[in-house]
Amino acid sequence: MSNQNVTRSDDKPASAGNEPALLPPVDVVEDATGITVYADLPGVPKDRLNVRVEGETLLLDAELALAVPQGMEASHAEVQRTRYRRAFTLSRELDPDKVAAELSNGVLRVRIPKAEHAQPRRIAVQVA
Amino acid sequence: MYRSLFPGDLFAEVDRLQRELQQSFDTVSPSIRGFARGYPALNVGSTPASVEIYAFAPGVDPARIDVKLDRGVLTIEGEREASVRGNDEKATVHMNERFDGRFRRVVSLPEDIDPAAVNASYRDGVLHVSVQRRASAQPRRIEVQ
Numbered sequence: 272m273s274n275q276n277v278t279r280s281d282d283k284p285a286s287a288g289n290e291p292a293l294l295p296p297v298d299v300v301e302d303a304t305g306i307t308v309y310a311d312l313p314g315v316p317k318d319r320l321n322v323r324v325e326g327e328t329l330l331l332d333a334e335l336a337l338a339v340p341q342g343m344e345a346s347h348a349e350v351q352r353t354r355y356r357r358a359f360t361l362s363r364e365l366d367p368d369k370v371a372a373e374l375s376n377g378v379l380r381v382r383i384p385k386a387e388h389a390q391p392r393r394i395a396v397q398v399a
Numbered sequence: 400m401y402r403s404l405f406p407g408d409l410f411a412e413v414d415r416l417q418r419e420l421q422q423s424f425d426t427v428s429p430s431i432r433g434f435a436r437g438y439p440a441l442n443v444g445s446t447p448a449s450v451e452i453y454a455f456a457p458g459v460d461p462a463r464i465d466v467k468l469d470r471g472v473l474t475i476e477g478e479r480e481a482s483v484r485g486n487d488e489k490a491t492v493h494m495n496e497r498f499d500g501r502f503r504r505v506v507s508l509p510e511d512i513d514p515a516a517v518n519a520s521y522r523d524g525v526l527h528v529s530v531q532r533r534a535s536a537q538p539r540r541i542e543v544q
Contacts, residue, residue, distance in 0.1 A: 344445055
């Protein structure tokens with residue numbers, strides 16, 4: 272399990288990097304304190320993974336690196352691209368500065384906590 | 400003239416288009432075991448000395464993947480647990496695209512492989528099975544006396 276730095280910039284998502292990429296399957300679960308994103312990124316080592324928040328967009332960008340023997344010829348390929356890419360638009364109550372990511376066995380887990388003011392609060396009912 | 404009962408069934412139409420597209424991309428005929436574009440995705444390659452199988456199986460405990468080679472047929476099976484649990488009442492699932500449950504995929508290997516020389520490793524969510532070809536099947540240079 273390894274923690275990943277999440278970079279943040281306020282620029283608009285760059286239009287560069289439009290080479291065709293695989294769309295990794297994801298699970299997105301929301302609980303009271305935040306949102307967790309799980310993404311399947313098999314074959315991606317930690318140093319080829321890039322998780323970043325650009326403006327209001329969460330971007331996952333990763334590159335596949337397989338150790339392939341020299342002179343191998345592919346005879347059947349279901350994974351034909353070497354890049355994964357997926358983007359999500361965050362909503363306002365999420366705190367983009369506290370995004371945390373970890374990669375383990377080819378599964379990326381990104382935790383986006385809700386900003387403190389957006390966390391649920393129990394409102395006491397005053398009895399007159 | 401016959402008119403569909405549901406003329407506005409856009410989803411069915413999109414579905415049909417998707418299948419047609421899929422078939423036009425698959426230039427080779429499907430295997431008898433179907434397209435099976437499931438989990439894990441498989442890439443197979445070969446070198447003069449070995450056959451290399453890559454199974455893209457992220458999020459699986461390597462100890463629980465069962466790799467078997469029986470009469471030239473390689474079987475990869477196992478189970479992946481769901482990350483999204485239904486029993487947490489306070490959690491809301493917004494997207495659930497990742498596979499969970501039991502999986503099984505089968506590859507038939509060429510005839511010249513050596514069933515005793517199989518090596519399997521799991522790294523970054525990819526299971527790599529390397530099967531050596533028999534030494535007797537390898538091209539050999541013959542010295543001219």
